[in-house]
Amino acid sequence: MFTISMFAISSFSQSPSPKQIKSIVMDCSTFSTPKLWFFCAFLLFIIMCVSIVSGTATEINYGPHCNSVVHESKPGDEEFNVMPFAGRQNGYFRGGDNVLILNNRSHMYYPSESKALVFETRHVYATDVEDVFKVExxxxxxxxYYYEQSFNRDGLFISSSRDSGDRGTMDFDFQGFWSRTTGELCMVGSSDTYSDEGKLLQLAAVLKINNLKSSSDISTLVTGTIASLNSANDPNYFDKISLLMFPQVNYGYTMASKQFNQGCPLGTDVQPKLSLSLSLTRTICDMLSGGDNAFKLEYSSGCDSSKRCSPFxxxxxxxxxxxxxxxxxxSADRLSLRFLIEFRNNSYRGYYSSPNISTSLIGEGTWDAKSNRLCIIACRIYDALSSLETSRVGDCTTRLSLRFPAVLSIRYTGTVVGEIWSLKKRNEAGFFDRIEFQNTGNHRGKIQLQGLKYEYTEMDRVKKSCPKKNPRTRSSRVQYPDSISGDMGFSMSILNGSKVNIGWGSSDILAVSDQSNQRFPYLIPSSSSKPKHPGVKSNSSSGSLNISYKMTISVPSWEVYPGLTPVNKSSNEYLETELMISAEGIxxxxxxxxxxxxxxxxxxxxKSFSSHSMDCEILLNVYFPPQDSNGRSKIKGSIESMRENTDPLYFKPMQFSGWAHYRRLISESIWRMNFEMIMSVISNTLAIIFVxxxxxHVRKHRGAGLLVSLLMLVILALGHLIPLVLNLEAMFEQDSERSVLIRGGTWIEMNEVIIRVVTMVAFLLQTRLLMLSWTTRCSTGKKKALWTAExxxxxxxxxVYITGAMIAFYVKSRQTVHQTRRHSWHHMDQIILRSSRPYAGLILDAFLFPQIIFNMFQNSRELSLSRFYYIGITVVRLFPxxxxxxxxxxxxxIEDTYIYADHAADYYSTAWDFIIIVLGLFFAATIHYQQRLGGRCLLPNRFQESVIDEELPVDSEEQLPLKYST
Known part of the structure; x- marks a missing residue:
């Protein structure tokens, strides 16, 4: 390579003569196919040699960094029965943000406490020293990066990546030695990543792990550090990283077997028949597998401080x-488990987050078949706040019990419930009051509970509060949603007494008759789980049914229980309260x-108080529209307090409304979406044809391009460009946030790509038309008069555009602020975005307006626009x-499913549709008469001037602009 470079430099050090240039050109024949292959093979050989040399040069010497921990030994045969880790050992780390955060800049939810890691053991070799092994x-x-959780045949926890090529991961390749006697592991290795400036960083590190024994129990924690081998002023340097792992090899459930022989000590006694039992085919491991099991904590009414109420x-x-x-x-028998029990202050936990070790307990539990509950012993993890390396386990006096109730009621709606308590005495340090918990209602991935029943306890009050009403006179063909079809679940908008939207909510059926309504989307319900009550039929055309609901409502704090949650509206107007309502009725x-x-x-x-402190003086009324309403009618209802106005628990009546998303309507919506996909493709294809x-027309009649408004062409080009910019990612990756029920499917994804490809072609052609008009105008001799008119x-x-934008923003801000009562800069940004996109659509609808104004100033009657063009584009814009x-x-x-005539992209309503259609037809007619009678034909006579036909300089008579005959 050096010889070739020097030859090239010496050859061109002087200015080549024409003869030399000709010889160089003729020498290109030397790169014939055989010689070219030989030259490429030579270059490839050079590159491989350089790579091998550079790779050898960057290998890290083990001895200087690790011999003091585990001395380097000569490796021998590979071992398969001696493993310091499971095949994929999970853990957590802290630190190294100056390097690791580089791979995560684009993600919104970046966990700031503990992050997840995985150690994959590739090979283990015996050495010439006993109990010392080489590990890679x-x-x-x-x-x-999102990882799924599962278990192998031995009951060991495994995590598998959904996308191993995610940019959010960084992989260190380590090799070193492990001493089975001391439990220490020391390894050296390297990894590559990129800096903010895009520069390649080659990181070299030493990994030191302690307490890696052949067997472990609940008190065993594997801790360690990863330190950079570069100096602090080196670009490849990174901050020290501490790590923590819970060993999985040869774990012994010693504490659970000793503590829980006689059940859960000091736990609340519950009759075994009130809890569901589990079979060998549906073990406790199956019930609690599948990732994060979230539970809502419920404190006693006397809990007034975190010191006496929190385990921490x-x-x-x-x-x-x-x-x-x-x-x-x-465990192997699938009756004992290990948990990381995390306590947090919010219900959201995204895919990219991991538990905070500082607020977590390590737990070990076993299933008690006699009392039908899971008993768990939990221990504190100390000294994990500053560094995970110093973490240790202690204070194992916390207990948990978990069970699956056999009977649900209005006060007990959780399908998984339990309690947390302390074995310490009340006056002893570390004691806390008993805490109850129940699941949050997310059953995704769980196995259906057989034999679960619902017991109605408030039906006497329901009959008093809900008098029998005479049926409304309707046709016998009118059908309302079936009580067990799933059509009765809905989301809702919460309105106050002034009909102002103050929040949102969702509702799901808890039980129909005495049968619980369990939804497990990934499993087919067994026959024994179907309703057996004679009153529950798949087609209930008449009569009444007992039914129970579970509702979640999120509203501003001052709207709910002002006596319990006094809020200063001026300083806390963004604070929202999540209200959980369980209800039963007819x-x-x-x-x-x-x-x-x-x-x-x-x-x-x-704080959320326990089920012993509940407000059961709430009346709810819901009115469902008929199933043949085609979605034009909304579900309407009200939530009222039956207490006196002076009662501190009284709240003002709230109204709510929601769309009835019946399954038949959803099927129709899917058909409509496919139809709208086709309409979008046809619309963009027609736009291509008309352009x-x-x-x-412009190429045939050069003078026509001179008289086209450039502003109109820019507006049309931007109309195709903006959707491409906003949705560019959708061409290459699927949107995981979409609703699987409404917008899922390969067919829809494929059609969206087709729409964007056609839109891109339309944009390119529109840009080509703009360039033709621009170059034609710049090359004419009368460009000064044309630019003056422009x-x-x-x-x-x-x-006109700026005034319209200010009016649109003002109207949108008044509407939104009146509904939400918010006045922040972030909220104003959202208002600008939501008002600017429809207004841009309105400008596109009136795309002929700049051409009309240009014609008036130019006062021309030339046929600058083809009839197919301005009429066709007008039809394309008005047909939505x-x-x-x-x-x-x-x-x-269902506005979220609109693809063609999207309400977020233009002004759509009965009034606006009529106005825009009339306006578009008026503009098209104006262009027609301007090109026939003159640019000022619509103005009064005193504003019109005599039209003097001045021929523009053209190359031939064939390129003259077309004129209407008068």
């Missing part, structure tokens, strides 16, 4: 509201009316509004 493996930092006392600084059980390992299948009495757990600040007509058109159009008028009276109104 990969340490993967999962800073922004005042150390973490807040009172936890949520608890999650993350399974670490399951559903009239003949009228679609539902009346229920509800109970709500009292919420004060961040092509105008291009041919500038005057801008002076007229821009003030015609379709919207038809869709509003035919299909269910």
């Amino acid at each position: 493996g990969d340490l993967i930092f999962q800073t922004s 006392g005042d150390v973490i600084g807040y009172l936890p509201t949520m608890m999650s059980l993350s399974m670490i390992q399951c 559903y009239d299948t003949a009228t679609g009316s539902l009346c229920m009495v509800g109970c709500s757990r009292l919420i004060s600040g961040e 092509a007509f105008q291009i041919f 500038k005057r058109g801008l002076y007229v159009c821009f003030p 509004h015609v379709y919207d008028l038809y869709r509003a009276n035919t299909y269910a109104d």
Whole structure:
């Protein structure tokens, strides 16, 4: 390579003569096919040699960094029965943000406490020293990467990546030696990543792990550090990383077997028949596998401080509201488990987050078949706040019990419930009051509970509060939603007494008759889980049914229980409260009316009180529309307090409304979406055809391009460009946030790509038309007069556009602020975005406006625009509004599924559709008469000037602009 370079430099050190250039060109024949292959093979050989040399040069010497921990030994045969780790050992780390955060800049939810890692053991070799083994493996930092959880045949926890090529991972390749006697492992290795500037960083590190023994118990923690081998001022340097892992090899469930021989000590005694039993085919491991098991914590009414109510006392600084059980390992008999029990202050935990070790307990539990409950012993993890390396296990006086209740009621709606308590005495340090918990209702991936029943306890009050109403006079063909079909679950918008939207909510059926309504989307319900009550039929055309609901409502804090949650609106207007309501009542299948009495757990600040402190003086009324309403009617209802106005638990009546997303309507919506996909493709294809007509028109008649408004062409080009920019990622990757029910499917994804490809072609052709008009105008001799008319058109159009934008923003901000009562800069940004996109659609609808103004100043009667062009594009822009008028009276109104005539991209309503259609037709007619009678034909006579035909300089008579005969 050096010789070739020197030859090239010497050859061109002097200016080559024409003869030399000719010889060089002729020498290109020397790169014939055989010689070219030989040259490429030579270059490949050189590159491989350089790679091998550079790779050898960057190998890290083990001895200087690790001999003091585990001395280097000569490796021998590979071992398969001696493993310091499981095949994929999970753990957590802290630190190294100056390097690891580089791979996670684009993710919104970046966990700031503990992050996840995986150690993959590739090979283990025996050495010439007894009990010393050589280990090779990969340490993967999962800073922004979703991993699924499962178990192998031995009950060991395994995590598998959904996307191993995710940019949010960083992989260190380590090799070193492990001493089985001391439990220490020392390894050296390297990894590659990129800096913010895109520069390749080659990281060299030493990994030191302690307490890696052949067997372990609940007190065993594997800790260690990863340190950079570069100096602090080196670009490849990174901060020290501490790590923590829970060993999985040869784990002994010693504490659970000793502690729980006689059940859960000091736990609340519950009769075994009140809890569901589990079989060998549906073990406790199966019931709690599948990732994060979230539970809502419920404190006693006397709990007034975190010191007496939290297992952590005042150390973490807040009172936890949520608890999650993350399974670490399951025993071989699948009756004992290990958990990481995390306490947190919010219900959201994204895919990219990991538990905070500082607010977690390590637990070990076993299933008690006699009492039908899971008994868990939990221990504190100390000294994990500053560094995970110093973590240790202690204080194993915390106990948990978990069971699956056999009977649900309005006060007990959790399908998984339990309690947490302390074995310490009340006056002893570290004691806390008993805490109850129940699941949050997310049963995804769980096995259906057989034999679960519902017991109605408030039906006497329901009959008093919900008097029998006479059926409304309706046709016998009118059908209301079936009580067991799933059509009765809905989301809702919460309105106050002034009909202002103050929040949102969701509702799901808890039980129909005495049968619980369990939804497990990944499993087919067995025959024994189907309703057996004679009153529960698949087609209930008449009569009444007992029914129970579970509702979640999120509203501003001052709207709910002002006596319990006093809030200063001026400083805390963004604070929202999540209200959980369980209700039971009577559903009239003949009228679609539902009346229920509800109970709500009292919420004060961040605490949720237990089921013993509930407000059950709530009346709910719901009215379902008929199934043949085509989605034009909404579900309507009300939530009222039956207490006196002076009662501190009284709240003002709240109204709510929601769309009835019946399954038949959803099927129609899917059909409509496919139809709208086709309409979008046809619309963009027609736009391509009409633009092509105008291009041919401009190329054939050069003078026509001079008289086309450049502002109009820019607006049309941007109209195709903006959707491409906003949705560019959708061409290459699927949107995982979409609703699987509504917008899933390969067919829809494929059609979306087709739409964007056609839109890109239309944009390119529109850009080509703009370039043709621009170059034609710049090359003519009369360009000064044309540019003067263009500038005057801008002076007229821009003030009109700016004034319209200010009016649109003002109206949108008044509406939104009046509904939400929010006045932040972030909220104003959202208002600008939501108002600018429809207004841009309106400008596109009136795309002929700049051309009309340009024609007036130019006062020309030339045929600058092809009839196919301006009429065709007008039809393309107006037809979505015609379709919207038809869709509003035919299909269910589900705005999130609109693809063609999207309400977020233009002004769509009955009034706006009519206005825009009339305006578009008026503009097209104006262009027609301007090109026939003159640019100022619509103005009064005193503003019109005599038209003097001045021929523009053209190359031939064939390229003259077309004129209408007068």
